[in-house]
Amino acid sequence: DTGVSQDPRHKITKRGQNVTFRCDPISEHNRLYWYRQTLGQGPEFLTYFQNEAQLEKSRLLSDRFSAERPKGSFSTLEIQRTEQGDSAMYLCASRAGTNLPGELFFGEGSRLTVL
Amino acid sequence: GDSVTQMEGPVTLSEEAFLTINCTYTATGYPSLFWYVQYPGEGLQLLLKATKADDKGSNKGFEATYRKETTSFHLEKGSVQVSDSAVYFCALIQGAQKLVFGQGTRLTINP
Numbered sequence: 001d002t003g004v005s006q007d008p009r010h011k012i013t014k015r016g017q018n019v020t021f022r023c024d025p026i027s028e029h030n031r032l033y034w035y036r037q038t039l040g041q042g043p044e045f046l047t048y049f050q051n052e053a054q055l056e057k058s059r060l061l062s063d064r065f066s067a068e069r070p071k072g073s074f075s076t077l078e079i080q081r082t083e084q085g086d087s088a089m090y091l092c093a094s095r096a097g098t099n100l101p102g103e104l105f106f107g108e109g110s111r112l113t114v115l
Numbered sequence: 116g117d118s119v120t121q122m123e124g125p126v127t128l129s130e131e132a133f134l135t136i137n138c139t140y141t142a143t144g145y146p147s148l149f150w151y152v153q154y155p156g157e158g159l160q161l162l163l164k165a166t167k168a169d170d171k172g173s174n175k176g177f178e179a180t181y182r183k184e185t186t187s188f189h190l191e192k193g194s195v196q197v198s199d200s201a202v203y204f205c206a207l208i209q210g211a212q213k214l215v216f217g218q219g220t221r222l223t224i225n226p
Contacts, residue, residue, distance in 0.1 A: 004158070033212070042119075042204050042216030043159070056212055091159070100166070102149050102208035106159040 002026060004107035006092050012113045013082055020078045021110040025094030032075050033104060034067055035091040036060065043091055049075060082114045117142045119205050121217035128195055129225050136190040136220050138179075138205035146209035148172075148181055148188040151216075153202045162190075162203070197224045 005024040013019050025032050030051050035043035046065070048056040051072040061067070064082075069075040079086055089111050093104035122137040140146065150162040150172070163172035168183035177192045188205060205217040 042218050045213035048212045101212055102147050102214050108158040
């Protein structure tokens with residue numbers, strides 16, 4: 001499978017714990033995005049990387065959230081001191097420079113449940 | 116800021132019925148418009164797109180026309196199938212890198 005891969009697919013954690021999600025984009029895609037989707041809502045933009053540079057961050061990305069893409073390939077999204085309001089589906093997407101800015105290839109998501 | 120509004124769901128139709136899912140947008144400039152689809156257990160997939168006024172995007176029998184005068188991008192299909200059951204998201208992008216999505220419309224097609 002050469003699509004966008006996310007791991008883990010499901011994570012249940014207790015409030016206050018840290019969690020980390022990993023995203024492996026399609027190999028030739030140099031742009032990578034993180035979105036968050038809560039039940040019954042559309043995805044909301046969190047952050048965007050071009051190669052290893054984080055070029056845009058949403059105000060939704062509080063100080064407890066950090067995203068990295070150290071070598072311009074896979075990316076991680078870490079949430080520290082999780083809160084119940086962090087429960088959501090975290091989506092990763094990627095695209096090549098030849099795609100339009102809105103033409104994204106999404107992974108299946110990592111579902112977070114904070115108890 | 117930019118926003119997208121979709122018709123409330125869920126929508127339930129019989130096979131071979133005509134489908135319309137309404138989408139309107141608010142944007143200060145001239146965004147590109149998209150429909151994404153999420154089938155059960157799968158990730159979001161791009162269904163179709165339009166980048167300027169009066170463009171018609173089409174794919175898999177679905178169509179949507181970019182109407183600047185009504186700020187709309189309604190999704191239509193002439194004859195739906197059970198396999199079209201999914202959640203459909205209208206979205207826009209303008210300048211910046213972030214897609215702005217509507218809340219999604221769940222579609223169920225009964226045989």
